[in-house]
Amino acid sequence: MAPIQEELKQNRPFRTRSEEAAVALMRTADLVRRTVGAVVEPVGITPQQYNVLRILRGAGEAGLPTLEIAERMIEQTPGITRLIDRLEAKGLVRRERCLTDRRQVFCRISGEGLSLLERLDEPIREADAAALRSLGDHDLERLIELLDKTRRAYRRIQ
Amino acid sequence: MAPIQEELKQNRPFRTRSEEAAVALMRTADLVRRTVGAVVEPVGITPQQYNVLRILRGAGEAGLPTLEIAERMIEQTPGITRLIDRLEAKGLVRRERCLTDRRQVFCRISGEGLSLLERLDEPIREADAAALRSLGDHDLERLIELLDKTRRAYRRIQ
DNA sequence: GGACGATAGTTGACTAATCAACTATTGTCG
């Protein structure tokens, strides 16, 4: 019997392997998301806000326009404006309208935001590592490969 | 350069393989979730509501107590009561207090709920298949295995 | 250079998720 089937106490088997894979995928990702959540929520941010801060740290001094951030989010987020509103209200992000193209609003991570991220770096790395370590380097590589392949397939049908 | 890194236009590489895997996992699952969403939302339900209906169909005539449903959800859901409220309001689920243990409320899928699910069965199966077909049976098997292994690891650290 | 479509982002109205505090009922143990 499939492990995921036992986990969810399903009394009937999956109709197809791809259905089983889809369920396993979403459930595993939910576990990862909640693990990240448990690390970042004590400092007063959500996993999505954490994601924005990481993106802005990666972007450096130049910052990024609002919708460019939306495109780089791990999980698609229509409400990017208000998400960043909240980060700005907390003083973790600064925004200013671009002078050469006044439609765009550039967002940059603040010093406070940076130091908050730094405090989270270690615990996040540990959480990921602890969870995925048991896979071993080879399996990890293979998992990443299979996930990449899956996304490529999705992109084609959409 | 890692595919996921290009997708998210990251200018710096992942610090660890497990970080890359965690990001790839969440992003791939988000894709699956949105694909399911695109299929079920036209009939007026959310992916989570769809999940509840599937659970209740699996449970059959006997139905299930509210919190038992919560435990079987693919994604953890604290707001199970109101989620089922909405399904009941739509006439897709019926609820009645258990007579032998009056604390419990048993939920059952209605005929209307069943026929709605039946209409969705084919399109959902197709969406899963289309997305994961390119992996081939062997890769699919291997992906499921790796995901199961990952969840087992997570469970240990929590 | 002015009309017009495209781009960038915001806002309002609505729906859903989250957390803690609460009620009702049951099991258990002196």
Added chain:
DNA sequence: CGACAATAGTTGATTAGTCAACTATCGTCC
């Protein structure tokens, strides 16, 4: 039996997510 912890679920308050409609600005093309 009667107190008391445990279980099952609900509710209220707050926060967050979603969708469509809107404003502002820019590019471009007669």
